[in-house]
Amino acid sequence: MTQSKRETERKYDAPSAEDTSWLPELTGVDRIAAVLEQGMDELDAVYYDTDDLRLAGASATLRRRTGGDDEGWHLKLPLSGDSREEVHAPLSETLPDTLRDLVLSRTRGAELTPAVRIRSTRDTRHLVDSAETVLAELVIDRVRAQSLRGTTTVAAWTELEVELAEDTDPALLDVVDKTLHKKGIERADHPSKPVRAMTETGLGGPRIPDTRAETVVDGSAGDEVLGYVDEQVRKLVGLDPAVRRDVPDSVHQMRVTCRRLRSVLRSYRPVLDREVTDPIRDDLKWLGGELGAERDQEVLMGRLGKRIGAAPDELVLGPVAARLRTWNVANTAEARRRTLDALNTPRYLALLDSLARLREQPPLRRKAARKPRKVMAKAIFKEYDRLADRTAHALELTPGTERDKALHEARKSAKKTRYATEPARATLGKPAKRLGKRVKAVQKVLGDHQDSVVARDALRKLALAAQAAGEPGFTWGLLYGKEQAVAADRERELPAAWADASNPGLRKAITD
Incomplete structure (x- = not known):
């Protein structure tokens, strides 16, 4: 112990x-x-x-x-x-x-x-x-x-x-x-x-091979991107013990770190050779998925627990809180096992080795030696344009399952765009930070919408389980309706949030 x-x-x-x-x-x-x-x-x-x-x-x-x-x-x-x-x-x-x-x-x-x-x-x-x-x-x-x-x-x-x-x-x-x-x-x-x-005593200090000094040009695009990658890899490594010890929020932070690394390795392919980074991205996606079960359950339980706690007593019919607790215990235990199993697999160790090699011997491409401004602005707007296309497509659809899926894809693009701005803030300054902040606002609207989609699916399953046990289904249906209303509110908010993030002045400030 x-x-x-x-x-x-x-x-x-x-x-x-x-x-x-x-x-x-x-x-x-x-x-x-x-x-x-x-x-x-x-x-x-x-x-x-x-x-x-x-x-x-x-x-x-x-x-x-x-x-x-x-x-x-x-x-x-x-x-x-x-x-x-x-x-x-x-x-x-x-x-x-x-x-x-x-x-x-x-x-x-x-x-x-x-x-x-x-x-x-x-x-x-x-x-x-x-x-x-x-x-x-x-x-x-x-x-x-x-x-x-x-x-x-x-x-x-x-x-x-x-x-x-x-x-x-x-x-x-x-x-x-x-x-x-x-x-x-x-x-x-x-x-x-x-x-x-x-x-x-002659044993020597830490012997960590590092060829970066020989290959990376100070102040170049490669230097900026690798500095960010270094920071995220150190964070991932540092979070591992906290996740194993179940420190609050550690699983969430580790999952976000996986996403940041995946996104940056994708966005900055002109800087780092994708033949090396794409397999790393695949492993990061796998790890994020394994961590996701525990984090998603945590978020979902917090959301549903809050909804039940806010409902008037006369509208809570049957053993609603007890059923929710039982459901959470079963799902949390399985998600926790999945997290710990992932951290003890050969695939995880191989990922750590790959990340160490990436830092020590970065697979730089020709554009890595260039000045960072144009290289980084181009990478950001490639992600931004994809976000614009996905957002426009989602807004054209009528409310329903297909629109929910499209909005979720737009949310993922918003994250990629936001993460692409982070390594560039030292070079592009306040405009990149401002763009990241406004895209984050879009991401937040889309994130709450997606959480509502996930919550409705869980509420439907809980209602079916309650019905099978002879319990009232009224409260579960009430909560389902509230989540529908939340999703509708977020869909109404999205055009204004997107208009703020798609202001042409932001793009001009970054490219000038």
């Missing part, structure tokens, strides 16, 4: 662990009323990584540590700024499968073996307020490191860490940082103990 917490800390190079006269007086700094000594601990940690140090290259660490009050297995994953997520598992001789799964998107299935051993003599102090509530923990570590992969070099250094307690305002770190700086104590230039240990 694992537990997790958010860890926010800063590391500093320290002169000495034996004589701490260099440490400034922190009592009276900001809300710190006292510095309380907590004693010494001997910590012994073995850090695991792949042969080519993929975890270190992704700013993640995995260790087995004895000593101290939190001995066990620790996985640390990067968050924003000075924060990381730490996942803790009880001490065992072998790596727990749960942690192995949580690093799978970073290891891509490569074997994890001991890389370095780090032993620390830790001097711990608590920074407390006037009520003796712990605001932060300050530790001074005397570190001894050795490689576990054949080199004989050992390394030793002293470092200082300041870690915030839960719910402490992060601004305290800045205040402490300023006080330490005045005393000549500077931030460490290494991201973590194991990375420094790997470097100083």
Whole structure:
């Protein structure tokens, strides 16, 4: 069983662990009323990584540590700024499968073996307020490191860490940082103990092959597109552990990331060779589809639950809420299984490998070396023109099944157009951002319409199940009618939203 917490800390190079006269007086700094000594601990940690140090290259660490009050297995994953997520598992001789799964998107299935051993003599102090509530923990570590992969070099250094307690305002770190700086104590230039240990014991730093510097022209169309691709791939990899742990909204975010990557690889085919990117797009479509079952169920349950909650009591006939809950439990369990199964397939690992190769050895085409403005504007308007055609076609149809399908196709085109603007915003500026915003408004109208289509299908099935069980079908029919009304409202709103997005001035501003 694992537990997790958010860890926010800063590391500093320290002169000495034996004589701490260099440490400034922190009592009276900001809300710190006292510095309380907590004693010494001997910590012994073995850090695991792949042969080519993929975890270190992704700013993640995995260790087995004895000593101290939190001995066990620790996985640390990067968050924003000075924060990381730490996942803790009880001490065992072998790596727990749960942690192995949580690093799978970073290891891509490569074997994890001991890389370095780090032993620390830790001097711990608590920074407390006037009520003796712990605001932060300050530790001074005397570190001894050795490689576990054949080199004989050992390394030793002293470092200082300041870690915030839960719910402490992060601004305290800045205040402490300023006080330490005045005393000549500077931030460490290494991201973590194991990375420094790997470097100083001769194991080397993260070895991630990168040929981009040799092939990508700075400021070119290829540079802009690959920068966006890099960002989305990092996001996809980073979301994997959150999806496995069922963190709220993580499935939705991962699915959207798949869509963004698929769309950009399609829109910018003049920049990246489709013979390489089309198979990746196929795999991203597959993954998004597997994730979609869980996300769609979540959205649908929220929508139907809200409708039932808003209905007057006298119009809710029969065990409506109970039936909805039973239906949701069954569908959610199946969708969850489908998500986790997908993340443990060879196809998913192959996709991660393909994305890594795409970043490291991008299949650039001739136009990738050109200045980005014309290349990116052309890509955007190719998607935009397809959106215009599909929207016009949908608006010509009479309400019904065929129009619903056409509106759904227009919605997908709106997403592609919007995503095509995102890598171009640095180059095309506010006009591209404005176009993306207005197309998003069209997408929102079409999205609510499509959600209503899906909700009506679910309501019909729930009504049939209720009827078969001898329950009243009145409430299900009432909700069906409300969803019909919602769809009609969205169809009436679409022409105005589309007129705003199809303003000729937007196109002129981007192409000028």
